[in-house]
Amino acid sequence: MLSFDVIWNKMNKQKPIITVKNLSKKYNGLQAVNSVTFEVFENEIFGILGPNGAGKTTTIEMIEGIREIDIGDIEIDGIDVDKNPDKAKELLGIQLQDSEYFDHLNLCEILDLFGQFYSRKVDPKDILDKVELSSKGKSLVKQLSGGQKQRLSIALSLVNDPKILFLDEPTTGLDPQARRHMWDLIERLRKEHRTIILTTHYMEEAEILCDRVAVMDEGKILTIDTPDNLINELLKKGFKKEIKIKEANLEDVFLDLTGKKLRD
Numbered sequence: 001m002l003s004f005d006v007i008w009n010k011m012n013k014q015k016p017i018i019t020v021k022n023l024s025k026k027y028n029g030l031q032a033v034n035s036v037t038f039e040v041f042e043n044e045i046f047g048i049l050g051p052n053g054a055g056k057t058t059t060i061e062m063i064e065g066i067r068e069i070d071i072g073d074i075e076i077d078g079i080d081v082d083k084n085p086d087k088a089k090e091l092l093g094i095q096l097q098d099s100e101y102f103d104h105l106n107l108c109e110i111l112d113l114f115g116q117f118y119s120r121k122v123d124p125k126d127i128l129d130k131v132e133l134s135s136k137g138k139s140l141v142k143q144l145s146g147g148q149k150q151r152l153s154i155a156l157s158l159v160n161d162p163k164i165l166f167l168d169e170p171t172t173g174l175d176p177q178a179r180r181h182m183w184d185l186i187e188r189l190r191k192e193h194r195t196i197i198l199t200t201h202y203m204e205e206a207e208i209l210c211d212r213v214a215v216m217d218e219g220k221i222l223t224i225d226t227p228d229n230l231i232n233e234l235l236k237k238g239f240k241k242e243i244k245i246k247e248a249n250l251e252d253v254f255l256d257l258t259g260k261k262l263r264d
Helices: 004-012 056-064 085-089 107-117 124-130 146-157 176-191 203-209 227-236 250-258
Strands: 016-027 030-041 045-049 071-076 092-095 164-168 195-199 212-217 220-225
Touching: 016 056, 016 195, 030 056, 030 071, 030 195, 030 220, 045 056, 045 203, 056 071, 056 164, 056 195, 092 146, 107 124, 107 146, 124 146, 124 176, 146 164, 146 176, 176 195, 176 203, 176 250, 203 227, 212 227, 220 227
Parallel strands: 045 195, 045 212, 092 164, 164 195
Antiparallel strands: 016 030, 016 071, 212 220
C-alpha cells in the first residue's frame, strides 16, 4: 500500500525538497526524536504540530543544521545536511521566535549587516516592503511593536533569498489584526515559490495555512495528512463537539467592530 506522502506526491506532481529518514536524537538517555521519517514538497506550507516537549524543535534544528544528527539522514534539495551543512544552509531562511538585535542600528542598517553575513548585496527597502515595514527603515528595533518585531524577524530570514523558510510560531503574542496580516504575509511568501515549514500552537492557524501537517508527540510522528483529511477521519470515528461551532467566532466579531487594518 502506498504511503500518504507518495500518493500526495503523485497527485500533485511535486517533488520533495526536504527528505527526512529515520531521524533520531537522544539527550542524556532521553529519546527526544525517535525514528522520524517524512517529506516536504516544493512550494508547500508544511506544519509541524505537537505539545511542548514533543520533539518538533529538535527535529527542525537538525534539518536546519543547527543540531547534530545522532541517527538518520536529511536531504535538502538533494544536499546531504550532515555532509554539506553549509551548502544546505544557503537554501534556508530561519525566523526565530525570540531574537535580539543591535540596539543602535536602524532596520535598514541591520538588513545591510545581515546581507554582509551572506556576502550578498540587499535592498533593505524592498525587503521591508515585503513585510509591511517600509515606513520603519530608519527606526530602531526598540521602537517597534511586537507585531513589527515579528515581521522584522521574517524580513531578516529573507536576506539570502531562501528557497525554504522556517517560521517558528510567527503569530505568538500578536493581536487579531496583526495575526491575520501575518497569515497574508505567509501566503504571499509562498507565492514567491518558497517552501514554508511552520510550527504553531494555534490549530486554526495550521488549518487555514498548511497544505499538510505532521502531528508529533513523545519524539514520534503520529500522523501526516491534510488538515481536512485529519478532521474528516476524526468525524468518521463519531466525534461530536459538546458545543456547536457557529459560522463566526469572537475574533471575527472583534475584527468586524475594530477593522482589519494593521495597528502599528
